[in-house]
Amino acid sequence: MTTPTRSFTAIGLLIALGACDGGLDLDMRGRMGGAVDTSQAALQAVDNRPQPDDRGVISYPNYQVAVARRGDTLNSVATRIGLPAPELARYNGVQVNDPLRAGEIVALPRRVAEPSPATGAVTTGPIQPPASVDVATLAGSAIERAPSAIRPAQAPQTGAEPVRHKVARGETAFTIARLYQVTPRALAEWNGLDSNFSLREGQFLLIPTAKNVPQPQQSAQVTVPGAGTATPQPPSASKPLPTEVLPPANQTAAAAPAATTDKPAPKPAEPVADIGQKKAATNSGGGGAMSMPVSGSIIREYAKGRNEGIDISAAPGTPVKAAASGQVAAISATDEGVKFMLIRHPDDLISVYTYVDDISVKKGDAVSKGQSIARVRSGDPSFLHFEVRKGFESTDPMPYLR
Template identity: 65%
Template sequence: MAILTVSSHSALRLGTGLSLLAMLGACSEPLDLDMRGIMNGGFNTSDAARAATAPRPDPDNRGVISYPNYQVAVAQRGDTLATLARRVGLAPDELARYNGIQTGDSLRAGEVIALPRRVAEPSPATGAVTTGPIRPPSEVDITTLASDAIERSDPTPTTRAPQTGTEPVRHQVKRGETAFTISRLYNVSVRSLAEWNGLDSNFTLREGQYLLIPVATQAPPATTTASVAPGRGSPTPEPPSASQPLPAETPAPAAAAKPAATAAAKPVANVGQQTEASESKAAMSFPVQGTIIREYAKGRNDGIDIGASVGTTVKAASSGQVAAITTNTDGINILVVRHPDNLLTVYTHVEQISVAKGDAVSRGQAIARVGDFEPARVHFEVRKGFESVDPMNYLR
């Protein structure tokens, strides 16, 4: 009779696995712990291979995140369902029935609650940048971008760029589902699922709960390579010298080698420098001749400010089409020109605008004059799509 022997290390590992399975079998609640890597001792990278996800959008002051097809509310510290319901303007009983919880139940900070019907859209009055739901960048009207240009040019801006993004899938939890099964269903990490929905450290869910499925920022890899023990991976590539002889000539000594060309320094807007007529090879020309009084700083000043006398002619930085002419609540004019390659230029603090929406403009064409402000200046932005870029990269 053959005798089967098991090493003490393998027996311990097998016994541990069987004991854990027995404990799980005794539980009445559905569990879905990932056992990969426990029974065979291998390193597992399945979670890292899942699609990378974007952060959840910021709610307004009420906690509301609005999408075209639904809205949710994000709980704040100390909230109960009743206090959240009153803050967003819904009846507590209605909100409780829709989410399958009681009106007096406490909520975790960051927990997502589905709204059964639409409430007032986020707007500047509720702490949002713009009014309306979050939409894809391609659907954001150019005037939405322009309306925030004044605040971005303020010496102490406090606003953000309008939020854009993809509407996430909203999943309602069914009996027996767990955070692990749902994360695998949508191929996102359980950690991202927890962060988007304010789950606790145990990833606790309740039947009937609504979850936002994190939006992927990139597709997951098509294939993944299984983990292998050290020394058993893919073969080391053969060096070129193994198949081709080394060159006969001896390289020149390092001291005699020609110095590499120095990379051109990135252009910056030096505060106090005088603007000059841009070279013809530059992608754009300065919209006004004057002194740069404020440089580009992404998130703080999304353009440059050029000081010039009131009434100085403002010219189009590049050829394009006038996409928007609007004003803010203080009556300050905002002019936006669209250019090829998804570029936009924004001009503010201008008056006597001499073009209309839809007009074609040429580089250097007069489009307005410097307005009477303190200090008199033109705020000038360049945007690639809806992302600001340093104008000096185009002016030099």
């Protein structure tokens, strides 16, 4: 069973109260990363869901799903894709004769025959990540398929593999959208949800993938053919030569060794995606101004505009500690029951703690670095979302924690 989603009335109340609290604007919309709001996600374009084949099957390297049609039941989908209806029903938490909405996603417990031109697909096989398709593979498969004449190969369908999320008890389309930084509308369109965004426990959802918008590149200036290039003005006897300004002798001497250096500048390291990776996080605090609020693995790193803090894996009930000394500025919860708190620190810093329970302090309390202030809330997975803000601009917490 899911609970109806309501607006963020609690946060709205804090906005009004914040105006009376010395200028601390507590409007958290767009400032809590994926933890409690979708305003940043609304700015992020998503891809369209791939088209299924004639059976309704969409295939990815790690799983397959079927898309229901108007008038479908679980049984009719099972018949169309060639799986036992009881097995398919158990896997999706429904009954064999339950009606399905047009566009609803049905997760497959095991793989069926891959989409191919014979099943109405453009190409054969699962949708592949773009990086996994190379020219050599295309050329080789083209030759194999052309016994009498070499025909151009049909490129495999490419695209990012979406996260497949299983709905847990108490989750709503809105909380799931916030978790993955997508809009509820996009989530509904990808999964055929009704106008109330209704979900059921055990239902599988495809999380919309972000559209890859290419960044504009500056091209080198190209001379139009036949136009020639600009000719420098020749020196004139009637005009004096420009005065040459020489640097002081000591600057020339200091710059000389640099001119003889023949080592190329080191190339900056390429960023490595953190998808699926975990980084150990301890309470040591290193040389930073703050200490880790919980001990655990960082399961999601800071990414401006996508995740405004870090998500730290921790068991339910793990003590949450103040990252630095300060004063509790706000404690509240969303209408979905997601509790969060803010602590104000010197130098215009604010630390934010989200997905907490059993808060042991109150607004206005002075807290010391390392003091227990709450516990990690139960969840699947359970984690603490932690942010550091300079004023109200989010910043990467890690430099403060090292």
